[in-house]
Amino acid sequence: MADSDSRAGERYATRPILDWCIDVHAAHDDALARAFATPADVPAIMVGPSEGQLLALLCRLARVHRAVEIGTLVGYSALHIARALPPDGHLWSIEFEPRHAALARANLAAAGLGGKVSVLEGAGVDVLPSLEAHGPFDAVFIDADKVSYAHYGRWAMANLRPGGVVLGDNAYLFGELLDDSPRGRAMREFHQIVAASCDSVCIPTPDGLVLGIKR
Numbered sequence: 001m002a003d004s005d006s007r008a009g010e011r012y013a014t015r016p017i018l019d020w021c022i023d024v025h026a027a028h029d030d031a032l033a034r035a036f037a038t039p040a041d042v043p044a045i046m047v048g049p050s051e052g053q054l055l056a057l058l059c060r061l062a063r064v065h066r067a068v069e070i071g072t073l074v075g076y077s078a079l080h081i082a083r084a085l086p087p088d089g090h091l092w093s094i095e096f097e098p099r100h101a102a103l104a105r106a107n108l109a110a111a112g113l114g115g116k117v118s119v120l121e122g123a124g125v126d127v128l129p130s131l132e133a134h135g136p137f138d139a140v141f142i143d144a145d146k147v148s149y150a151h152y153g154r155w156a157m158a159n160l161r162p163g164g165v166v167l168g169d170n171a172y173l174f175g176e177l178l179d180d181s182p183r184g185r186a187m188r189e190f191h192q193i194v195a196a197s198c199d200s201v202c203i204p205t206p207d208g209l210v211l212g213i214k215r
């Protein structure tokens, strides 16, 4: 059910309520805690614990075997996704910053997932073509430079199998989705690309998560 306020987008999730729900549904084990912590020179910009758990559950629901992630950081969302894959599944995750990629590899190895995740260094637009031979993919998770989201969305539509899922984080663009800026235009185009080829929704996580199932 919804009341008129929640139907209009009002949220009842206070910080204590969110923390309580994380404790119950998405508590960290040692490997997740390690990948959630970043050294001082690396920004703590990974998805939240509930969003990480949501990514994992969506991948399990969609029976994802082969997945691509754009934007690894230090491997927190990659760890969630990789754990959701079957034993013969694989995640290819692209990261622009070599230091982030090195930390991600160490975190994934510490979690026993080193063989299940390939962390590829470079810009998403440059690395994605090299992955096409491994496709078509069951899932693509986009969480990198926002100005390239339209490009990433087109790539996902071309390289997902029918029934495969595309996920795009920061879909509200920190409140700037409707701005007349390169990032705003790219993010709006991403929404429209996904909606044109998928059954889709923008899940109202704190910064919006686009979910599409390719037709």
Ligand SMILES: C[S@@+](CC[C@H](N)C(=O)[O-])C[C@H]1O[C@@H](n2cnc3c(N)ncnc32)[C@H](O)[C@@H]1O
Pocket (backbone or CB within 6 Å): 045, 046, 047, 070, 071, 072, 073, 074, 075, 076, 077, 078, 094, 095, 096, 097, 100, 122, 123, 124, 125, 143, 144, 145, 148
């Ligand atoms: C928000 S973080 C990713 C967080 C990660 N998905 C998680 O939740 O654990 C975005 C990452 O994308 C990387 N990045 C930025 N521009 C990129 C590009 N053009 N190609 C690939 N990665 C990029 C950044 O270095 C950063 O590590």
